[in-house]
Amino acid sequence: MKKFLLLLLLPLLTTAQTKAQEIPNILPLRDRAAVEDALLQERLEKLLPGLMRREGIDMWVIVAREYNEDPVAKTMLPATWLAARRRTIMLFHDKGTGKGVEKLAVARYDIGNLMKGAWAPEQEPNQWKRLVQLIAERNPKKIGLNYSPTYAHADGLTKAEYDSLIHYLPAAHKKAVVSAERLAVDWLQTRTERELDIYEQISRMGHKIIAEGFSEKVIQPGVTTTEDVMWWYRERIADLKLDAWFHPTVDVQRANPGAGDSQRSFSQRPGVEVIMPGDLLHVDLGITYLGLNTDVQQLAYVLKPGEAEAPAYLRKALATGNRLQDILTSKFKEGKTGNQVLKEALAQAQKEKIIASIYSHPIGYHGHGAGPAIGMWDMQQGVPGTGDYPLRHNTAYAIELNAKVNLPEWNNKEIRVMLEEQAVLTPNGVRYIDGRQKELLLIPRVATHLKQ
Incomplete structure (x- = not known):
């Protein structure tokens, strides 16, 4: 953690020196990755809960397929992940004021140290069924999905993935589905x-x-x-x-x-x-x-x-x-x-x-x-x-x-x-x-x- 803090502060520590430099200090790629991951972790822990509560969305589901990533998903991947892996599903569940947001990866892999893997294909081969199980266990009032007629940034859920999710969702949870447009926009702009x-x-x-x-x-x-x-x-x-x-x-x-x-x-x-x-x-x-x-x-x-x-x-x-x-x-x-x-x-x-x-x-x-x-x-x-x-x-x-x-x-x-x-x-x-x-x-x- 001390190393992350030092890397985060490094650009600020060099401010007094920049007058004598043509270009401010540029970190090596390895150090950049550490900074980016620390910034993302802070955003997920401190920024995301307030954004979800402001929009009244207690569950946000983001689905991305390799080489066709949702624009929001790309901002939530570790720096060393240059693309989603196979199908990567992120599930964010607001557990309530003071309890934080649960962050799960409904995928074959953990998403770095940011989201814990919640799907074991050996136990449930169907990824969508596992996602629906997790949703049912948490019983959200509103499930935000990234579709939007206004912002391309917030319209990253593809037609095929949307159809698959809706196919497996029970009728009661289908009624809870809403556009996460404003949540996605505010996540990106804040x-x-x-x-x-x-x-x-x-x-x-x-x-x-x-x-x-x-x-x-x-x-x-x-x-x-x-x-x-x-x-x-x-x-x-x-x-x-x-x-x-x-x-x-x-x-x-x-x-x-x-x-x-x-x-x-x-x-x-x-x-x-x-x-x-x-x-x-x-x-x-x-x-x-x-x-x-x-x-x-x-x-x-x-x-x-x-x-x-x-x-x-x-x-x-x-x-x-x-x-x-x-x-x-x-x-x-x-x-x-x-x-x-x-x-x-x-x-x-x-x-x-x-x-x-x-x-x-x-x-x-x-x-x-x-x-x-x-x-x-x-x-x-x-x-x-x-x-x-x-x-x-x-x-x-x-x-x-x-x-x-x-x-x-x-x-x-x-x-x-x-x-x-x-x-x-x-x-x-x-x-x-x-x-x-x-x-x-x-x-x-x-x-x-x-x-x-």
Whole structure:
């Protein structure tokens, strides 16, 4: 246990040292597995009982088959289990306040040290019959199953497995079956305090990687292309033994755009551009570490000869994007729906004459996580279904948006200030995880004495 605690605290113990490091400490795979398993054990013991009681579900049954895992099941497997084994059934039974949740594996194997095996095929060859026996012994009032028309994350029970379970369930217990949609969503979106502490380091890793790529180390104006930088990011992430959960995007906005830049619609992928002095660069990048994801968009300016800082009009444009972030997060409150937050934020932006587009989302186990959608780029009137879900405390969000700004200095070209950062909704308000971008990254870096 002491080793687990040390590993869990290691990212925090190195915080004071990270100022001198390009990338915060990244644990070896073996140590990561120990941290992930300890975090999961804490979630199962301390978080799960409250979630089940809030939804009134006293039994949660999760069924996963090898290579076709339920998205929730994948978050409950030990770090060394890269897939379910044959058919893996997890049974969680709330024994009542103060008694905790019983965690069983109706499978041929124990699930690590997290769930005790409760099926001996030699005694009962039929796995479904054994599951029904366990259900009957506990006689739950509500049996939650993972099916949902709204969230793919909560719809992991396949048709064949559902049919088999229902076939064997007695009529009395069939009546107890309900959708576990809200329970599954809240399990996925809610972060523990320890996870949020570690999220600071994960987010810092992503920020450091972006800064490294948007520097003279990688970019030589007039030579390097946006595609070169995209692939550099992919290689760098792989070199660090991290994962990219989507292919990075790097694009250019400039006063005299190349073919296809200013004319492309927001839904189109940007074309390949040679990066030039005076360009405003944009990156969209996400990494995965210790089971958690980041999703970040930042901006950089390529200095022209003789420049020591970005032009004032670009710095002002970034400030407009920051103001839009402030407007959005000021509307966050537990219990509000994503659609309510979107409507209020866009109304306030309009009052302040900010041309806004908001498309924020929860983030955690999944990059585009379960929980309330706060707009989508093509749904600025609200998102049916997922936008009606209420905000919860201790949920991390990707604060993703853009503000359109007209630049007279660029012949009245309209640019998008596209920003995205991780933030968490706490009982004390919204806090950015490892901060947010308030100054443009500069290529090349400029020594402090040269700016004075």
